[in-house]
Amino acid sequence: MSVKLATITKPGSHRAMNRVKYAPSQLQAISRMALIVQKYGGTSVGSVERIGAVADRVARFKSEGHDVVVVVSAMSGETNRLLALAKEIQANPAPRELDALLSTGEKVTTALLSMALHERDVRARSYSGNQVGILTDSAHNKARIQDIKLDTLKSELDAGGVPVVAGFQGVDVQGNVTTLGRGGSDTTAVALAAALKADECQIYTDVDGVYTTDPRMVDGARRLDHITFEEMLEMSSMGSKVLQIRSVEFAGKYKVPLRVLSSFEEGPGTLISTEEDTSMEAPVIAGIAFNRDEAKLTVIGVPDNPGMAYRILGPVGEANIEVDVILQNSRGENETDFTFTVARSDMDKAAQLLTPVVAELGAGEVLTDDHIAKVSVVGVGMRSHSGVAATMFKALADVGVNIQMISTSEIKISVIIEEKYLELAVRSLHSAFGLDTVETTA
Numbered sequence: 001m002s003v004k005l006a007t008i009t010k011p012g013s014h015r016a017m018n019r020v021k022y023a024p025s026q027l028q029a030i031s032r033m034a035l036i037v038q039k040y041g042g043t044s045v046g047s048v049e050r051i052g053a054v055a056d057r058v059a060r061f062k063s064e065g066h067d068v069v070v071v072v073s074a075m076s077g078e079t080n081r082l083l084a085l086a087k088e089i090q091a092n093p094a095p096r097e098l099d100a101l102l103s104t105g106e107k108v109t110t111a112l113l114s115m116a117l118h119e120r121d122v123r124a125r126s127y128s129g130n131q132v133g134i135l136t137d138s139a140h141n142k143a144r145i146q147d148i149k150l151d152t153l154k155s156e157l158d159a160g161g162v163p164v165v166a167g168f169q170g171v172d173v174q175g176n177v178t179t180l181g182r183g184g185s186d187t188t189a190v191a192l193a194a195a196l197k198a199d200e201c202q203i204y205t206d207v208d209g210v211y212t213t214d215p216r217m218v219d220g221a222r223r224l225d226h227i228t229f230e231e232m233l234e235m236s237s238m239g240s241k242v243l244q245i246r247s248v249e250f251a252g253k254y255k256v257p258l259r260v261l262s263s264f265e266e267g268p269g270t271l272i273s274t275e276e277d278t279s280m281e282a283p284v285i286a287g288i289a290f291n292r293d294e295a296k297l298t299v300i301g302v303p304d305n306p307g308m309a310y311r312i313l314g315p316v317g318e319a320n321i322e323v324d325v326i327l328q329n330s331r332g333e334n335e336t337d338f339t340f341t342v343a344r345s346d347m348d349k350a351a352q353l354l355t356p357v358v359a360e361l362g363a364g365e366v367l368t369d370d371h372i373a374k375v376s377v378v379g380v381g382m383r384s385h386s387g388v389a390a391t392m393f394k395a396l397a398d399v400g401v402n403i404q405m406i407s408t409s410e411i412k413i414s415v416i417i418e419e420k421y422l423e424l425a426v427r428s429l430h431s432a433f434g435l436d437t438v439e440t441t442a
């Protein structure tokens with residue numbers, strides 16, 4: 001994804017001078033005029049009442065003196081409804097026509113929200129991606145933003161208005177309407193915030209922030225005040241439900257502070273930024289991520305010779321199957337087992353691809369297992385702390401969970417375990433790393 005920042009006009013200097021810097025979790029501290037991009041997801045604009053509530057919040061920010069650019073999704077269920085209509089007519093509609101259709105959902109919301117703002121005496125104008133100059137490549141249904149023309153947005157801001165921009169869509173050089181892939185409104189918001197050099201990009205949704213782990217699995221899961229982009233990306237197994245992952249990458253690249261908040265209740269949400277908490281009490285682990293969507297393949301009896309990993313994983317990569325964890329151990333004898341994991345939906349295809357390879361190599365057979373899960377402890381703090389792995393393995397040992405594979409990165413340790421122990425593993429890690437909510441005694 002590339003916003004050609006060089007080609008993007010700088011925002012008015014009056015705004016640059018008033019740049020405010022506020023600490024994590026202190027939304028209230030935005031005391032001077034700031035430029036804020038607010039994105040409202042489908043549930044936040046899911047009814048006329050909810051659109052009214054959004055307009056109330058936007059009006060409040062305006063009355064406090066901030067400049068606000070709003071990006072909206074389609075009303076909840078709308079994109080799916082349009083998709084279903086298309087499928088009733090044709091099994092595989094032309095991607096260009098699909099984009100022409102799906103992009104209408106967001107446009108409805110922009111017009112309705114603008115009306116709701118007018119009703120509150122706030123100047124506002126709705127814009128499609130095309131009108132606001134969001135230029136993309138021509139990859140229909142999964143287009144990438146290439147450039148954003150800021151003239152329209154800036155003149156509306158300068159006139160004191162609120163631009164209400166349709167998320168998820170753009171236009172290619174030929175003038176065709178494109179869409180950015182499901183959940184793409186987040187990316188629109190971040191791209192606009194980057195281009196405008198906004199002080200913050202706020203993503204309003206139906207949860208009040210990013211949690212230490214899935215609160216549906218662990219009662220004691222806590223909302224994080226702050227998390228780094230790197231951590232957020234590693235937490236993606238849960239984060240992706242909150243934010244389109246591509247938007248987090250984008251925000252990290254352009255250092256746009258992102259805040260996830262609830263549009264239904266007031267609160268500071270979770271700030272996602274580049275800043276690391278370097279205080280002595282900073283937690284070593286930000287959260288516990290997990291992923292059930294993994295499957296394991298093991299090639300038995302692979303000759304212990306150079307080139308085997310390539311012979312096995314080459315065809316898998318060529319088929320665009322992403323490999324996650326890899327395990328191989330050469331004992332210097334003549335054969336080894338080679339194990340790796342892929343997305344569950346790719347397991348059968350990968351196994352099929354390996355059948356001829358196994359025969360060529362003179363290896364044994366390919367075993368598959370789709371009853372596995374991956375659990376990861378994530379935190380930038382582990383860079384400077386030893387013993388994180390030991391704590392993790394002890395916690396799993398204490399509850400009798402067997403570790404099948406291990407992989408590490410600078411800020412993450414992941415283990416592959418049997419799927420049926422997933423909840424047990426996540427709960428015990430969550431408490432072993434001190435992440436549970438502190439119980440207050442009554």
Ligand code: ASP
Binds near residue numbers: 074079168185
């Ligand atoms: N309406 C689009 C979708 O449902 C884009 C978005 O909501 O972000 O995927």
Ligand code: MG
Binds near residue numbers: 242
């Ligand atoms: Mg969304």
